[in-house]
Amino acid sequence: MKLQVYFLTFLITTCLSCSSEPINSQEQTPPKVLPPIEVSEIEETDNPVGPETIKYLALGDSYTIGQSVCETCRYPEILKRDILKNLDSVYNLDLSVIATTGWTTTDLINAITNENPSSDFDLVTLLIGVNNQYQNIVFNVYQSEFPKLVNTAIAKAKSNKEHVIVVSIPDYAYTPFGRGNTNISADLDRYNTFAKNYCDSNNITYVNITDITRQGLENPNLVANDGLHPSELAYSMFVERLLPVAIEKLKLE
Template identity: 65%
Template sequence: MKYSTALFFLFSISFLLGCSAENNTVVPPKNYKYLALGDSYTYGQSVCETCRFPEQLKDSIHQYLNANDTFQIKMIAQTGWTTTNLKSAITAENPTSDYDLVTLLIGVNNQYQGKPFSLYEQEFPELVNQAIGFAKGDKKNLIVVSIPDYAYTPFGQGSMAISGGVYQYNAFAKSYCEANNITFINITDITRLGLLQPELVASDGLHPSTLAYSKFIERILPEVKIKLTD
């Protein structure tokens, strides 16, 4: 009887220690890498550096990550860039191919500068394919964001010509993404409230405000959460 009791005691101690070790397993931190490709709408023209949407995304996603995880941003974006400018900048920067997330928002300056639409039809798919390459070769890690409609700003003055042009670019991008099973997030309707809600427009009267970018994030964040935490 004493022998059986001793064995039971040793077994119980071993079981409890095993459970304790399992419950205290340290999860190694993950270092997420995010590449933001685009133009002034990614660069955040006329808002603070922490106010642009990639930075707001960084702040928002942390609530879904472990405490020791990191989220690093590399940005290849500048005000005034067309698809051609972005392609050239990518060649110069030569990003690595190990990004957990890539966003692409491009095309408004093609429209604004009156570039042939055929140029976008050629270069947008090229940029998408490059972005997939940077996203570990996995298109599930890519998010394409629609172009804001700057017609609905004091600069655009409600121009139907501008709005129609932006619509054409967005329709092509959306169609291409849907045909290729790439995540496309529409934020254009948010910017079409710019004349009714001036707080959605930055102080320059043209670009989205910090508030507008926060509304972009409300739509982008759920997709990013799925991509990073699944």
């Protein structure tokens, strides 16, 4: 009898465990599949804005091309580097140089005509005239051609004279080559005075760096190894004066 009761109890328990799901079990639902995101659904603000490019044109002769110093040691390159340091990091700067050692105002005019650069530069610098003096070209050629070059610089700067900087001519008398020749200094004073007066009369920015080069005999570090042209140190001192002017002009954009 006891064996029958035990067998009956076992049979009932087994049937109950097989007849249904466990107590308190929850029905599982498949995960919701989201549709793929279309490219058009992404906001434009999620994409980074590309950097804006500033265009800088440097016109001149050996002082602009950087005779006897490395390519990154010439003043346009130093100015480019320092502008980028002092403007928002989103900016790039595209530097174009039209300059060759020995060029006179006539040579520079011809070179600009031949190269025909665009007229959308944000900054243009002009440093020219020393070879007119060195080659003993009559002064009235400079008087005639310097204004033409200034007007060309303005045209290349989107026809906006506020984006043009004229740089004074360095004085090579204060180098081992010039040997302190006062006649050279007097001649260059004549050129620089004409240029400054023209710029002042026409509200064009003129930056004087000549006095820096007149320290060349007492401070040989301002003269390149060729004993004639400015060194990287001299060019960096030029830029100390040019930089704040350039920054203000570029902020006008």
